[in-house]
Amino acid sequence: MIQNRSLARRGAAVVAAGAAALVLAACGGDGDSDSSAGHGGHKATASASASSSASASASQGQRNAADVAFAQGMIPHHRQAVEMAGLASGRAQSAEVSKLAADIRKAQDPEIKTLSGWLTSWGEDVPAKGAMDHSAHDMGGMMTDGEMTELENASGKAFDTAFMKLMIKHHEGAVEMAKTEQADGAYGPATRMAGEIITSQSAEIEQMNKLLGKD
Missing domain, CATH: 1.20.5 (Single alpha-helices involved in coiled-coils or other helix-helix interfaces)
Known part of the structure; x- marks a missing residue:
């Protein structure tokens, strides 16, 4: 138990x-x-x-070769446009041309600084001021030395006409460069700037054609 x-x-x-x-x-x-x-x-x-x-x-x-080419090409292109616009002071007769020149300088000066900043941050060369080789003149719409001298020596109505004709050609070149960037570029801020250039400069081309009587 x-x-x-x-x-x-x-x-x-x-x-x-x-x-x-x-x-x-x-x-x-x-x-x-x-x-x-x-x-x-x-x-x-x-x-x-x-x-x-x-x-x-x-x-x-991310950026690619197209972005670098856009920045390096647009800097001297913009610099020449700013130089052309600077000639309007004391030479232009039309108030519309004077205002257009001022607007071009106001828009493109800051873009030159932005483009230069991108190239510096990417470790790429920033085009030197005044460095205009033959390849730069071949860029869309760039003025030759002779055309710049002709514009510099003009005044009054002759200046207004020459300025607008040359600037239309210059703007058309910039628009084509911007379209290439939009198609081939990879860097978002650059493709957005390209879009802004297309919009603003196309509008200025239309304005200048109207002033020249080419409606």
């Missing part, structure tokens, strides 16, 4: 120990599962964050 009671107690102890082990195992399993899920969640969040950052960097920071 005593022996039977002892065996029963031992059996109960074994069962209790087994149940406790199962409970601990279950708790441990839940803990590991939570920990694993937690780490997995952190990894997923970090991965998503890195991906988002990379996408933002790609949209603003």
